[in-house]
Amino acid sequence: MSDVVLELPGELRSELKAPFGPIYTDADALLADAGEPLVAVGDIVTYHLLEAGRVPSVAFVDERTKRADVDPEVREAIEARRSGTSASAGDDRQEPFGFERERTVDNPPATLTADLLAALADGLAEGDRTLIRVDGEEDLATLPAVLAVPEGGSVVYGQPDEGMVLVTVDAEIRERVRSIVERMDGEPGRATAILDGS
Secondary structure, X not given: OOOEEEEOOHHHHHHHOOOOOOEEOOHHHHHHHOOOOEEEEOHHHHHHHHHOOOOOOEEEEOOEEOOEEOOHHHHHHHHOOOOOOOOOOOOOOOOOOOOOEEEEEEEOOOEEEHHHHHHHHHHHHHOOOXXXXXXXXXXXXXXXXXXXXXXXXXXXXXXXOOXXXXXXXXXXXXXXXXXXXXXXXXXXXXXXXXXXXX
């Protein structure tokens, strides 16, 4: 059974519809504006960043998009970058070719579990590019990512049928997200402690 720390109540759903930053349809333009570390939330976002030559510091995937399975092309592109996969001969990329670590976590829809929060905190602390496979749903991972990424870092997530949202973490956006997290059902203090590594 999953150790659910936070659950999204229905009345907060509307607050998550408005994007937390500008929307991009071009991954290269987004990456030109993105900071480090870079956290990607969602298979399609992760796919576009990988195709543009950037391996996120942490990426959350669940093999679903808009409540349906992702296309095989998306799944295969992410699989090709799994830990242990090396670049092909003659590849002179400056960025690491693939994810250095992989974790699988349980996270039911509309929740944030202790496993997901700890995997995010560990991925950022260790500094190894980490692929987090979510059994359930990864949509809400944007919230703890904004709280965990240092100022100047970036979180990217998908805005359905519009593009990719780039969140550049600063005090203002962190406070907006913290306000939402504190109104979720469950244990906001425990969530913060897990993200802080306590």
